Amino acid sequence: MSEFHSGFVALIGRPNVGKSTLLNQLVGEKVAIMSDKAQTTRNKIQGIYTTEDSQIVFVDTPGIHKPRNQLGDFMVDMAYSAIREVDVILFMVPADQKRGTGDDLIIERLKNSDVPVYLIVNKIDRVHPDQLLPFIEDYSKQMDFKEVIPISATNGNNLETLMEAVTAEMPVGPQFYPEDQITDHPEYFVVSELVREKVLLLTRDEVPHSVAVVVESMKKPEGEKLHIRAAIIVERDSQKGIIIGKGGKMLRIIGQKARVDIEHMLGEKIYLELWVKVQKDWRDKKVNLQDFGYKKDEY
CATH class of the missing domain: 3.30.300.20 (K homology (KH) domain)
Incomplete structure (x- = not known):
């Protein structure tokens, strides 16, 4: 019998880049709320994906932004604490927006990460394919990503490739949650x-x-x-x-x-x-x- 693999994956990015949409797509159920308003996610929300030989716990984090109050401080702390306790980091950026200071701030943090960091370029359905290559080249100059995976979280494009890459990174480990459980929140x-x-x-x-x-x-x-x-x-x-x-x-x-x-x-x-x-x-x-x-x- 093959060994069981399990681990934790953090979804990191600025507000409103599609992290919650992706989490719900990967898990196949609605575990994170979605809205077009920034800062919708406030706590770390875990979505659990289980197969016969692996279990991946995705941690959807609040969008990283400049805090204006104690709730904002809490949200940014939550996001950064998630980076420290996972096996893989998925850094999500929207294909239809240029790299900004918020992205640069996150990249500076990610450069010190001990685990593989994947660049997930979301919303590819909103741009012409010709625009994608210079966009990816720009990000790739900022840091050495393990891999760049373009996706559309809304349409489900290329999510299989993403799941294969993430699954391959999972260490040998126990099944943390029952196979029918999709979130760790009460x-x-x-x-x-x-x-x-x-x-x-x-x-x-x-x-x-x-x-x-x-x-x-x-x-x-x-x-x-x-x-x-x-x-x-x-x-x-x-x-x-x-x-x-x-x-x-x-x-x-x-x-x-x-x-x-x-x-x-x-x-x-x-x-x-x-x-x-x-x-x-x-x-x-x-x-x-x-x-x-x-x-x-x-x-």
């Missing part, structure tokens, strides 16, 4: 993320960055549906008004859309109860960050 976390995704999707620009979602309880009274109670936290009364909407309409739509995704994930019908709470300046208060699930790793 259900509370995934439920709160799915609600937050709908808020990002449906509300105007002034709301998203100041939203947190806290699942306060998940209970199943005998003979009834699973009852989930969750609070949507914002920083200002005006934001509360936007999320509730006229006559509570927006909050109802958020709840309906989130419920569909949550039921799909849990495989059962649920009753979802949402309400909105104002917690002024929570992104800059350590106690609030911890209460809302943004805790720094203990290592």
Whole structure:
């Protein structure tokens, strides 16, 4: 019998380059929320891919950016801590944007890495093939990547090549998670993320960055549906008004859309109860960050 291989792979890059889309494609299920707004991912989210002879744990990290508050500091720390504890790093860049200072900042960190770093050029469906070669040459001059793999995370282009390369890097190791498990996060976390995704999707620009979602309880009274109670936290009364909407309409739509995704994930019908709470300046208060699930790793 052949040996089992397993390991961890970090997805690193600036905000909004498609890391969460790629994670969901590789794992085959929605484990990371997606939005066209930057800084959607706030915690390290792990997606697990298991075959008969290997298990790869992908770690989707928050986009690396210049922090403006304690939540921003937390997100960047999360991303950099992921680099230190994996077997392979996938550095994602979008083919339709020139290399910027954010990319250079990440490259400087990656140069000191002890593990193979692959350059993953995403969104190749958005550019003419002739533009790709000079783009790749420019990045290749910055550091010595193990390999450059152009992909389209949305369309699934070239993901097999990517998986083959990553699998070949995995050391001999144990199966960390059961074969049917696709994420290491507790259900509370995934439920709160799915609600937050709908808020990002449906509300105007002034709301998203100041939203947190806290699942306060998940209970199943005998003979009834699973009852989930969750609070949507914002920083200002005006934001509360936007999320509730006229006559509570927006909050109802958020709840309906989130419920569909949550039921799909849990495989059962649920009753979802949402309400909105104002917690002024929570992104800059350590106690609030911890209460809302943004805790720094203990290592």
